[in-house]
Ligand SMILES: NC(=O)C1=CN([C@@H]2O[C@H](COP(=O)(O)OP(=O)(O)OC[C@H]3O[C@@H](n4cnc5c(N)ncnc54)[C@H](OP(=O)(O)O)[C@@H]3O)[C@@H](O)[C@H]2O)C=CC1
């Protein structure tokens with residue numbers, strides 16, 4: 393069966409691989425516990441993801457869901473909060489009722505042993521056999537993280553032969569020391585094989601595709617190095633600001649929010665050597681190796697920005713970061729950052745990796761852009777523009793190569809064009825699973841490939857901590873940029889200075905090109 397199979401047969405393939413390769417789909421009771429069930433993440437991401445898996449019959453048959461939080465709620469209250477995020481189609485109505493019928497809600501505090509005993513009893517009552525498998529999703533703020541993990545470890549773990557798995561959300565600390573403390577805390581309670589640290593970017597289709605593109609083709613890998621590439625740019629842009637979430641954001645800033653985790657994970661997949669196999673440990677070993685070769689960052693390696701309102705904009709665009717009532721009026725927290733990372737190894741020495749991320753920019757976009765060097769020994773009098781290989785992560789998943797071609801007809805002129813794999817054109821009616829959906833399924837399957845290991849974290853923080861400490865202590869003033877712009881001009885200057893060439897001459901014919 394080819395990849396262009398219908399959505400239904402794609403699900404069949406998935407189910408088949410679960411049963412055949414991973415021994416799931418059997419009747420063992422599974423209980424998925426959402427700690428912090430009344431919160432924002434739970435309603436927007438976790439309940440929807442577990443519902444879609446349930447809808448598509450990708451969960452073990454005997455799976456129950458238990459929400460836990462302090463608020464005194466009923467399942468019906470949770471349902472009401474979640475409803476608008478669940479994307480229920482008319483044909484799913486009956487299944488949706490079934491989903492809520494396997495849900496329970498337990499209310500309790502996060503530091504009371506008796507409350508955790510009550511939770512454990514509620515779980516046991518769902519385990520029709522003497523034991524079952526338990527998954528705990530910690531959709532909680534860092535302030536209660538310590539108590540909750542202790543409560544789970546001491547009161548709620550399953551007994552053999554079942555397993556218990558803990559799914560942990562960022563932030564994984566604020567710097568190297570706090571992250572090490574958190575890792576030590578977790579490893580005092582659980583084994584590494586029980587811990588699933590989520591970076592939801594690792595659940596995105598095109599991030600997962602990076603390994604296939606690199607190691608499943610002969611075409612790219614020979615040029616994937618310092619001999620051919622001028623620079624690599626990894627970009628994350630959002631067209632909206634903090635939208636009242638500034639109080640939370642202000643404690644972290646864009647580097648901790650996006651760059652140190654999502655963009656660095658992408659960098660690892662772009663820059664690592666080929667792993668010995670697709671086993672989680674082999675892949676994670678290679679990611680750690682490339683992180684170990686990456687230099688620590690200092691203030692001289694970055695451009696920091698903070699958005700200001702656009703007086704000519706509409707609605708939210710008029711509001712700058714400092715106009716957010718939840719943000720301190722004198723905040724210097726960056727909402728934009730561009731940084732150059734240097735990887736000191738045989739493959740990458742001299743190739744800048746430029747990481748750029750920001751809020752309130754001109755568009756929503758996440759992409760990896762490999763820009764090739766100039767043609768050597770050019771015989772076309774400077775006409776060729778540099779090749780670029782662009783992996784567009786979102787929106788509009790695509791892989792395209794910008795290249796030169798002879799202009800068709802009675803001419804020897806050349807023009808820029810592209811080899812274009814646009815997913816919406818190549819894969820008709822394709823529905824890609826949500827990142828959380830994929831990652832939750834991985835946890836059921838015990839697949840840790842797309843989760844962050846503790847030593848990856850350690851090295852990620854080693855790279856960023858000196859810079860973050862300087863920012864925290866010296867509070868450099870970020871460059872103001874207009875809401876809806878491409879960010880500070882200084883970031884483009886940084887890229888230019890590092891050898892990135894932008895000509896502005898490329899024009900893409902858009903979706904019409906595929907008609
Ligand atoms: N299959 C598909 O979906 C395809 C889509 N396209 C689309 O065509 C459009 C153009 O393609 P693209 O590859 O971006 O090529 P461009 O040449 O327009 O842009 C290339 C890069 O230059 C940066 N840039 C833009 N303006 C400036 C500037 N003034 N100074 C310095 N750098 C700048 C962009 O960064 P920044 O991100 O900051 O703007 C981008 O990284 C895009 O919207 C792209 O998505 C193209 C091919 C295939």
Ligand SMILES: O=C1O[C@H](COP(=O)(O)O)[C@@H](O)[C@H](O)[C@H]1O
Nearest residue numbers: 592593630649650654758786827
């Ligand atoms: O982790 C985070 O990611 C989101 C962006 O995620 P996406 O899947 O919508 O691209 C970002 O808005 C948020 O600030 C950050 O904490």
